[in-house]
Amino acid sequence: MKYYLLAAFAAVLLFPAFVPPTDLTEEALGEKLFFDPILSEDRSISCASCHIPAFGFADTSAVSKGVGGRLGRRNTQGITNMTSRSHFFFDGRAGSLEQQVLMPIQDTVEMRLPLEEAVRRLRSDKYYAGAFKKVYGQKPDAGKLAAALAAYVRTLETGDSPFDRWARGKANPMSEAAVRGRRVFMDKGKCFDCHFSPDFTGDEFRNIGLFTGSGTLNDVGRFALTRDSADLGKFKTPGLRNVAVTAPYMHNGMFKTLEEVIDYYDQPDQFVKTSINRDSLLRQPLGLSAAEKADLKAFLEALTDDRFVQ
Numbered sequence: 001m002k003y004y005l006l007a008a009f010a011a012v013l014l015f016p017a018f019v020p021p022t023d024l025t026e027e028a029l030g031e032k033l034f035f036d037p038i039l040s041e042d043r044s045i046s047c048a049s050c051h052i053p054a055f056g057f058a059d060t061s062a063v064s065k066g067v068g069g070r071l072g073r074r075n076t077q078g079i080t081n082m083t084s085r086s087h088f089f090f091d092g093r094a095g096s097l098e099q100q101v102l103m104p105i106q107d108t109v110e111m112r113l114p115l116e117e118a119v120r121r122l123r124s125d126k127y128y129a130g131a132f133k134k135v136y137g138q139k140p141d142a143g144k145l146a147a148a149l150a151a152y153v154r155t156l157e158t159g160d161s162p163f164d165r166w167a168r169g170k171a172n173p174m175s176e177a178a179v180r181g182r183r184v185f186m187d188k189g190k191c192f193d194c195h196f197s198p199d200f201t202g203d204e205f206r207n208i209g210l211f212t213g214s215g216t217l218n219d220v221g222r223f224a225l226t227r228d229s230a231d232l233g234k235f236k237t238p239g240l241r242n243v244a245v246t247a248p249y250m251h252n253g254m255f256k257t258l259e260e261v262i263d264y265y266d267q268p269d270q271f272v273k274t275s276i277n278r279d280s281l282l283r284q285p286l287g288l289s290a291a292e293k294a295d296l297k298a299f300l301e302a303l304t305d306d307r308f309v310q
């Protein structure tokens with residue numbers, strides 16, 4: 001018996017990484033999993049490979065690389081402020097965060113790991129076996145893996161941007177340009193018609209005109225799920241918190257800068273003439289002046305919570 005105790009003690013000293021801390025929380029377990037390539041086929045890709053913390057948990061390329069350098073189909077979304085969302089992915093194919101977080105693991109382009117294999121790996125890993133026991137009182141399984149990852153993603157809430165300080169009347173609020181830009185966002189720019197609520201999304205599926213049915217603009221979006229022609233080219237309206245650090249933009253990453261995004265909304269026809277089903281809000285050019293565009297950009301930049309980009 002004594003020897004076992006001694007051996008256990010030695011293990012703690014020699015391999016502290018195997019021993020979960022006694023105060024381990026569900027969120028901290030989820031965080032470790034989020035950054036751990038153990039959840040990908042060749043142990044090379046973690047959630048954080050695509051959802052990079054310094055970029056609002058988005059990626060800097062138009063589409064991200066999964067295992068073996070396979071290229072995805074869509075731009076990696078920033079995943080801050082997910083708690084209040086009702087649908088996940090650009091087409092809304094996941095209805096809860098618990099459902100969503102297991103999908104990239106099994107996706108053949110992204111992490112390419114069958115769920116049973118993911119669970120098997122976690123069960124045979126000393127650290128995770130102990131950690132799941134500590135947090136959930138049981139062995140790792142798919143449900144608890146989803147619970148831990150979702151719990152971590154829910155901690156990525158941001159609410160201390162210059163805009164928030166301005167709205168609360170606190171010190172270091174947003175610039176004068178951003179205050180003017182907010183008016184453009186609400187009124188002339190019509191942005192608020194779709195990007196409303198505290199996270200600047202109405203959680204609706206809308207078509208801003210990036211579907212022509214051909215070339216790089218052939219992603220049918222929400223239609224893939226509903227098969228309703230009214231949904232052709234509709235995508236989930238993204239929240240705009242931290243948007244200044246999540247370039248490139250849109251489901252296909254076609255715009256590299258916020259200037260390009262604003263120029264697009266100002267005159268969509270200059271970019272895409274033959275769009276199908278474009279929302280009526282975007283049928284007329286906005287007619288924004290150079291100053292209004294600059295102010296609008298300053299407002300979008302004031303939505304960045306600096307705690308999340310370091």
Ligand code: HEC
Nearest residue numbers: 046047050064065066074075076077088089090101104110
């Ligand atoms: C290879 C890159 C890649 C990896 C790895 C990856 N993701 Fe993603 N993630 C994406 C892309 C691309 C999308 C958007 C896909 C779409 O809409 O079809 C996305 C979407 C999401 C969303 C939905 C965001 C929204 O606004 O609806 C969440 C949440 C998310 N990922 C979490 C995770 C978690 C958790 C992991 C690890 C288990 C992970 N991702 C691994 C690329 C990746």
Ligand code: HEC
Nearest residue numbers: 189190191194206235236237238249250251261265279281
């Ligand atoms: C008709 C609804 C609608 C209006 C009006 C609208 N948006 Fe959007 N916005 C969307 C949708 C839907 C997307 C996602 C489209 C896609 O990915 O193809 C989007 C995407 C964006 C993105 C890219 C976000 C990212 O992470 O890729 C930015 C930035 C943005 N909008 C800003 C604005 C601004 C600024 C205005 C006003 C000038 C505006 N939007 C007006 C619905 C709208």
